[in-house]
Amino acid sequence: MVSQELRHPPAAKVASYYGYVIxxxxxxxxFVMYAAHYSxxxxxxxxxxxxxxxxxxxxxxxxxxxxxxxxLGIAMGGFTDKFGPRMVMTICGxxxxxxxxxxxxxxxxxxxxxxxxxxxxxxxGGSFIPLMSTIARWFVERxxxxxxxxxxxxxxxxxxxxxxxxxxxxxxxxxxSYVILGSAVLVLVVLPAQFMKRDPAKIGQTAYGEHxxxxxxxxxxxxxxxxxxxxxxxxxxxxxxxxxxxxYCLFAxxxxxxxxxxxxxxxxxxxxxxxxxxxxxxxxxxxxxGRVSDIIGSRQTYLIGLILLSIALLWLVPAKMAWAxxxxxxxxxxxxxxxxxxxxxxxxxxxxxxSHGLILGMIGIGFTWGGAMGPFLTGxxxxxxxxxxxxxxxxxxxxxxxxxxxxVLKPIKWG
Numbered sequence: 001m002v003s004q005e006l007r008h009p010p011a012a013k014v015a016s017y018y019g020y021v022i023x024x025x026x027x028x029x030x031f032v033m034y035a036a037h038y039s040x041x042x043x044x045x046x047x048x049x050x051x052x053x054x055x056x057x058x059x060x061x062x063x064x065x066x067x068x069x070x071x072l073g074i075a076m077g078g079f080t081d082k083f084g085p086r087m088v089m090t091i092c093g094x095x096x097x098x099x100x101x102x103x104x105x106x107x108x109x110x111x112x113x114x115x116x117x118x119x120x121x122x123x124x125g126g127s128f129i130p131l132m133s134t135i136a137r138w139f140v141e142r143x144x145x146x147x148x149x150x151x152x153x154x155x156x157x158x159x160x161x162x163x164x165x166x167x168x169x170x171x172x173x174x175x176x177s178y179v180i181l182g183s184a185v186l187v188l189v190v191l192p193a194q195f196m197k198r199d200p201a202k203i204g205q206t207a208y209g210e211h212x213x214x215x216x217x218x219x220x221x222x223x224x225x226x227x228x229x230x231x232x233x234x235x236x237x238x239x240x241x242x243x244x245x246x247x248y249c250l251f252a253x254x255x256x257x258x259x260x261x262x263x264x265x266x267x268x269x270x271x272x273x274x275x276x277x278x279x280x281x282x283x284x285x286x287x288x289x290g291r292v293s294d295i296i297g298s299r300q301t302y303l304i305g306l307i308l309l310s311i312a313l314l315w316l317v318p319a320k321m322a323w324a325x326x327x328x329x330x331x332x333x334x335x336x337x338x339x340x341x342x343x344x345x346x347x348x349x350x351x352x353x354x355s356h357g358l359i360l361g362m363i364g365i366g367f368t369w370g371g372a373m374g375p376f377l378t379g380x381x382x383x384x385x386x387x388x389x390x391x392x393x394x395x396x397x398x399x400x401x402x403x404x405x406x407x408v409l410k411p412i413k414w415g
Contacts, residue, residue: 019138019200019208023146025192026131029089030153032188033127035161036100036181038279040116041258042165042272046174047106055259057109059379062255063372064117065124066247070368072125077361080130084198088130093189095123100182104175129364132344133357137199141209143348144298148286148341155286155337158279162258166272224354225412227362235350235412236359238405240366242302245402246339247370249309249395253332254278255375257325260388266322274322277329278336285337298346303406305338306399313396317389343367350412370398 040062048058079088099120106112131150139146168177200206230236254275261271285305292301312331319325347360378391 017208018197018203018205019146021195022134022138022197023149025195026135026150027153028192029093029189030127030131030150031157032185033096033124033157034154035157035164036096036185037120037124037127037161038158038254038275039161039165039181041255041275042162042169042268043174043177044255044259045262045268046169047112050174051109053109054383055256055379056376056383058112059255059375061112061117062251063374063376064113065121066251066368066371066375068118068121069124069127070365070372072122073129073364073368074358074361076126077129077133077357077359077364080133080198081355081357084202085130085134085196086193088126089193089196090190092123092126093185093193096120096189097123097182097186099123100178100185104178104182106175129357129361131196133360134196134198136344136348136353136356137207139208144292144301144341144345145287147344148288148337151337151340152283152286154340155279155282155333158254158282159276161279162272162275163269166269224352225359226355227358230351230355230359231362233412235409236363238409239346239350239363241405242306242402242409243343243363243366244370245306245398245405246309246336247367247372248374248398249313249370250336250374251371252374252378252391252395253313256378256382256388256391257329261322261325263387264320264325266325270322274325274329277326278333281330281333282337282340285334285339286341287337298342298349299406299409301338302342302346303403305335305342306403306406308332308335308338310396310399310403311335313392313399317392317396 044058047053048055076088076092096119099115102111102115102119106115132147135147135150136143165177165181168180172180197203225233257278258268258271258275261274262268266274308331312328312335315324315331316328319328344356344360347363348356351359374395377394378388381391381394382388
């Protein structure tokens, strides 16, 4: 029989609970991965200027990366369920580091799609699902808060990465900057990955708050769905659409907000800071609203996030001045943080933890397909029209569709 001490570590034992090592390691991995990944928008103009490619071409590589990331997310989630996150994250860190090293040797468009689209995309396939699934297994109580803490690594990466990349490019050029990014990812992802463990049972502990904080959101027992059982429910496809709407809007903005700001006459340094502001405010969204989700529920927090997202996108359409772009970035970042922190707990609450990594990976395809379509279509519309207004209105419309799906989502009735 599992002792009560292991079921829920008392105050004297909290500091030694290994789940917090998992949180710190996962936070560090996401910070480094996304600091590099969200710097793509800063490299956008220098690479574009050197080779003379269209924005659709540059955006297409990011879109391919998102598609690969989504498809591999399923496999990475399944591998994590079976083998644990340490092996998965080590391989992913090696691949991303290699991809950025190769980007420094870029000379043709096909190489851009191979190095960033495929190699970095495969590595990024393990950037979210394995870590979120692992956190869900280690925490029942505080699951929303700990998910928020870990995903804050993405926000801090987005806050720090673009300005640092901009300074590196200014000082050393974009090729050397990619070598530096590759080195940082290689070391700072692989090292903390060695501390990751699949679940508490591996070291004789149990999930924090197990049997005490469970089922707060649904007020009923949650069945442990298999992927086959989950995929035939309407809730699965509703969440798929909700994640698609977020991915479309998020990556369209993260790739194009910096070049959009530069087109409006903002300096490249300020454009990088606008991109960083999104990351900075997302930290507050993930930490604050992640904690709130433990109280009001993950569906409600996701809904709040999408409403704020739509407001921000509608504000972006007429925004011309730097202060208006910064205000957009603040609201957008807060909204994005709220949504991301709610994703894994929402799936856990609806489908249980039995196949959480696999189910989250499958639903995550919606997020990455949206993330693939958003940047490419936004870049294509700019090439055709000459501005981003229509593209941003489409983003607002898609986020509104996500609001409707979230508002009508209900718990699964079974038994």
